[in-house]
Amino acid sequence: MTGPEIAVDRSSPVPLYFQVAEQFAAAIQRGELAPGDRLDSELQLADRLGLSRPTVRQAIQHLVDKGLIVRRRGVGTQVVRGEVRRGVELTSLHDDLARAGRQPSTSVLELATVACPVEVATALDVTAGSEVQHLRRLRFADGEPLAVMENWLPLHPVRLTLDALQARGLYAILRAAGIRVRGAQQRIGARAATGAEAQMLGERRGAPLLTMTRTAYDDHGRYVEHGAHIYRASRYSLEVTVAER
Amino acid sequence: MTGPEIAVDRSSPVPLYFQVAEQFAAAIQRGELAPGDRLDSELQLADRLGLSRPTVRQAIQHLVDKGLIVRRRGVGTQVVRGEVRRGVELTSLHDDLARAGRQPSTSVLELATVACPVEVATALDVTAGSEVQHLRRLRFADGEPLAVMENWLPLHPVRLTLDALQARGLYAILRAAGIRVRGAQQRIGARAATGAEAQMLGERRGAPLLTMTRTAYDDHGRYVEHGAHIYRASRYSLEVTVAER
DNA sequence: CAGTGGTCTAGACCACCAG
DNA sequence: TGGTGGTCTAGACCACTGT
Numbered sequence: 286m287t288g289p290e291i292a293v294d295r296s297s298p299v300p301l302y303f304q305v306a307e308q309f310a311a312a313i314q315r316g317e318l319a320p321g322d323r324l325d326s327e328l329q330l331a332d333r334l335g336l337s338r339p340t341v342r343q344a345i346q347h348l349v350d351k352g353l354i355v356r357r358r359g360v361g362t363q364v365v366r367g368e369v370r371r372g373v374e375l376t377s378l379h380d381d382l383a384r385a386g387r388q389p390s391t392s393v394l395e396l397a398t399v400a401c402p403v404e405v406a407t408a409l410d411v412t413a414g415s416e417v418q419h420l421r422r423l424r425f426a427d428g429e430p431l432a433v434m435e436n437w438l439p440l441h442p443v444r445l446t447l448d449a450l451q452a453r454g455l456y457a458i459l460r461a462a463g464i465r466v467r468g469a470q471q472r473i474g475a476r477a478a479t480g481a482e483a484q485m486l487g488e489r490r491g492a493p494l495l496t497m498t499r500t501a502y503d504d505h506g507r508y509v510e511h512g513a514h515i516y517r518a519s520r521y522s523l524e525v526t527v528a529e530r
Numbered sequence: 531m532t533g534p535e536i537a538v539d540r541s542s543p544v545p546l547y548f549q550v551a552e553q554f555a556a557a558i559q560r561g562e563l564a565p566g567d568r569l570d571s572e573l574q575l576a577d578r579l580g581l582s583r584p585t586v587r588q589a590i591q592h593l594v595d596k597g598l599i600v601r602r603r604g605v606g607t608q609v610v611r612g613e614v615r616r617g618v619e620l621t622s623l624h625d626d627l628a629r630a631g632r633q634p635s636t637s638v639l640e641l642a643t644v645a646c647p648v649e650v651a652t653a654l655d656v657t658a659g660s661e662v663q664h665l666r667r668l669r670f671a672d673g674e675p676l677a678v679m680e681n682w683l684p685l686h687p688v689r690l691t692l693d694a695l696q697a698r699g700l701y702a703i704l705r706a707a708g709i710r711v712r713g714a715q716q717r718i719g720a721r722a723a724t725g726a727e728a729q730m731l732g733e734r735r736g737a738p739l740l741t742m743t744r745t746a747y748d749d750h751g752r753y754v755e756h757g758a759h760i761y762r763a764s765r766y767s768l769e770v771t772v773a774e775r
Numbered sequence: 776c777a778g779t780g781g782t783c784t785a786g787a788c789c790a791c792c793a794g
Numbered sequence: 795t796g797g798t799g800g801t802c803t804a805g806a807c808c809a810c811t812g813t
Contacts, residue, residue, distance in 0.1 A: 358800060525716045585802060587781095603779060604780070
């Protein structure tokens, strides 16, 4: 067993372990490595690629975390599945839609600086009543309403503008402002649409909605955004991949 | 800055990096390390604990993956939050409820060997029509109906029995049979309850339900279970924590 | 500039599993 | 018994950060 051809470029700024991980992931997605197939052992790989074992190991661990492969001591490393579905990650709806080949658009319903409501203040860890930016957007995919998203942001150096929000999505704006979102806590549930919500989304009153609240934090461990979103359940669902280490 | 007192036991079978990670996590949850607090640097920790830097690093990386802390090159390591919420992990509803101090109970509606439906066969990667175990359970929390869960399992050495399912939850049974679930793909959505579903769950027809389908795989990368579950949205929601590395 | 985390190396010993 | 992954060590160089 030699496995797919992997080549590393030591002059590249991309870490070696990442180059290796990406090439294995690509081989799996191409079907070159089928579910159940065994990978070479760490020692074989290290030898074949001219890398140290810890580096190879780091690459493989990366794939385990993504749920692509499984390892067993004393046995070896095997492919779990070929089809890779994207899970809930730190992406904006805008990017998700664009990646799926659908045309995202946005109508900004509200954009203002307000006194922070108590529930939001708890989530963002700021004092209630302090000033925060508040926005509410109606999001479309291919011209059809998909979601209503409400967000609160502590006062950052970030200036949110209508133009930017209609073109780019919130997370892209944050990224451009040098804010690196590192993680988030999300709660996912469901409830019935109110009359107003139904009207905006083109559903009937009482229609099932998928709800998500999210609090995201950055580089510094500071909370940068809290969101409360509702999605048309008939048009949207979420994927999550879980893998043990 | 010295941080919380951490002691490692080299005679313990628990890996050193895991001992360290757990003690830091506990200190964060106790509030001893508050959000925004800095941890000692890797070199300081390695020196203080008498461990090598890679081992300390492995411990800290573990906490980053759980979303407890954030690291920045050139700066240091900081605590993100104190309150740790349990996310969507590889736990059964039974265990989740028990941990939350609620009394789980189960009524098995169906338990039989059937020909595998096509959609399930795709998910489990078996040939359609082959024999699989099928079960359907109505789950209660503190005596109130909470969810209807339907599962399909390829023919394993596992013998599912009514008694076991009423007492223990599916994942505990699998674990006891030596099957180690390593990961899963989940899809989360919402829809309206049918008349029959509403009656079982004590909701009205059309009431919003949270839906989840899950395909779980084991040690060998084999799919061991596919489930289609519906939860009363009024009583249940899911938490997910996402962290970038 | 000094200090941080990110990456990489070359070994080592062990627990576990299959043949 | 031989090979696998899991853990651990003791170094090294680098990119990045704040002062």
